[in-house]
Amino acid sequence: MSKLITLGEYVIHKQQDFPHATGELSQIFGAIRLASKIVHREINKAGLVDIIGASGSDNVQGEQQQKLDVYANEKFKAAMEARGQICGMASEEEDSFISFNEGHSKGSKYVLLIDPLDGSSNIDVNVSVGTIFSIYRRISPLDGPVQLEDFLQPGNKQVAAGYVIFGSSTMLVYTTGNGVHGFTFDPSIGVFYLSHENMRTPEDGKIYSINEGNYIKFPQGVKQYLKYCQEMDPETNRPYTSRYIGSLVSDFHRNMIKGGIYMYPSYANAPNGKLRLLYECNPLAWIAEQSGGKATDGRRRILDIEPTELHQRVPYYVGSKNMVEKAEEFLRKCPDLNGAS
Numbered sequence: 194m195s196k197l198i199t200l201g202e203y204v205i206h207k208q209q210d211f212p213h214a215t216g217e218l219s220q221i222f223g224a225i226r227l228a229s230k231i232v233h234r235e236i237n238k239a240g241l242v243d244i245i246g247a248s249g250s251d252n253v254q255g256e257q258q259q260k261l262d263v264y265a266n267e268k269f270k271a272a273m274e275a276r277g278q279i280c281g282m283a284s285e286e287e288d289s290f291i292s293f294n295e296g297h298s299k300g301s302k303y304v305l306l307i308d309p310l311d312g313s314s315n316i317d318v319n320v321s322v323g324t325i326f327s328i329y330r331r332i333s334p335l336d337g338p339v340q341l342e343d344f345l346q347p348g349n350k351q352v353a354a355g356y357v358i359f360g361s362s363t364m365l366v367y368t369t370g371n372g373v374h375g376f377t378f379d380p381s382i383g384v385f386y387l388s389h390e391n392m393r394t395p396e397d398g399k400i401y402s403i404n405e406g407n408y409i410k411f412p413q414g415v416k417q418y419l420k421y422c423q424e425m426d427p428e429t430n431r432p433y434t435s436r437y438i439g440s441l442v443s444d445f446h447r448n449m450i451k452g453g454i455y456m457y458p459s460y461a462n463a464p465n466g467k468l469r470l471l472y473e474c475n476p477l478a479w480i481a482e483q484s485g486g487k488a489t490d491g492r493r494r495i496l497d498i499e500p501t502e503l504h505q506r507v508p509y510y511v512g513s514k515n516m517v518e519k520a521e522e523f524l525r526k527c528p529d530l531n532g533a534s
């Protein structure tokens with residue numbers, strides 16, 4: 194059997210693709226790896242430790258924070274600050290960005306955006322959840338303070354993006370623009386090993402993922418596309434199968450492996466949908482594209498959207514290229530993007 198390659202070894206090996214690489218990015222991956230192991234350990238014994246349930250506070254988006262949201266946020270923050278390669282971090286669980294630009298982090302050139310715990314509604318019911326991250330090179334001067342503009346960069350400027358999925362196994366999946374690679378965690382020795390090199394999203398699939406509980410509020414185009422998904426036509430693999438875990442990371446991961454589309458549209462009382470551009474949609478959009486898939490807001494390429502706010506939301510259609518294009522076709526035909534009033 195060929196030698197198992199660890200995440201650390203692989204990132205360093207791949208650094209050769211970047212002649213000017215200085216090793217800071219692999220250091221950052223080291224910190225993500227460490228925090229993921231700590232969160233993995235807590236999640237795996239969630240029922241036994243005081244980690245389930247609400248924390249009693251809300252985040253800047255008015256959402257009730259789960260204890261594990263806060264726990265994961267603290268662990269990633271501590272790991273990043275300790276490693277000293279990140280000058281600032283923005284998180285779903287923090288109102289504004291945090292600057293680490295002191296001491297050994299002073300002058301570091303990278304910023305991190307993170308959804309520390311994705312799929313919060315599934316924590317207490319033992320359904321897979323995840324972490325989503327996105328890394329940029331700062332644009333403000335290295336010797337000055339970290340600025341909001343360092344975080345409000347379009348997704349096509351990411352230098353690394355990825356997610357950790359805490360499911361039947363724990364996996365870390367990432368891209369630095371050289372394909373998408375997955376690593377499975379071996380808890381017996383605490384190491385992530387390469388298990389899925391060069392992951393590819395099938396151009397077509399037969400799974401659609403959407404919260405049909407919101408059906409009545411969906412834009413006409415989405416209703417039409419769902420009708421298309423449910424029609425009988427063996428030649429085009431229809432009807433498709435509906436699968437919705439309610440954790441973006443898990444629905445995305447399954448659809449990337451099997452072929453499928455995940456949709457979180459805009460609707461009447463949520464004109465921009467629910468998902469956050471900077472630390473949910475951009476990183477997964479880059480992974481989708483790097484694996485041959487596609488990600489749009491129904492009209493625009495997600496990675497080209499110019500961000501204006503840290504926690505802004507966008508409608509999201511991501512997955513198999515032909516399925517996303519078909520959904521866009523229906524949305525173009527019925528342009529009432531914001532659904533029934």
Ligand SMILES: O=P(O)(O)OC[C@H]1O[C@](O)(COP(=O)(O)O)[C@@H](O)[C@@H]1O
Pocket residue numbers: 285308310311312313314404439440441442467
């Ligand atoms: O319950 P809904 O409205 O279908 O929303 C589910 C979606 O919201 C999310 O839970 C939002 O992410 P967070 O859990 O990080 O807030 C996604 O993971 C998931 O796909």
Ligand SMILES: [Mg+2]
Pocket residue numbers: 308310311312441473
């Ligand atoms: Mg999330």
Ligand SMILES: [Mg+2]
Pocket residue numbers: 262285308309310311312313
């Ligand atoms: Mg979250």
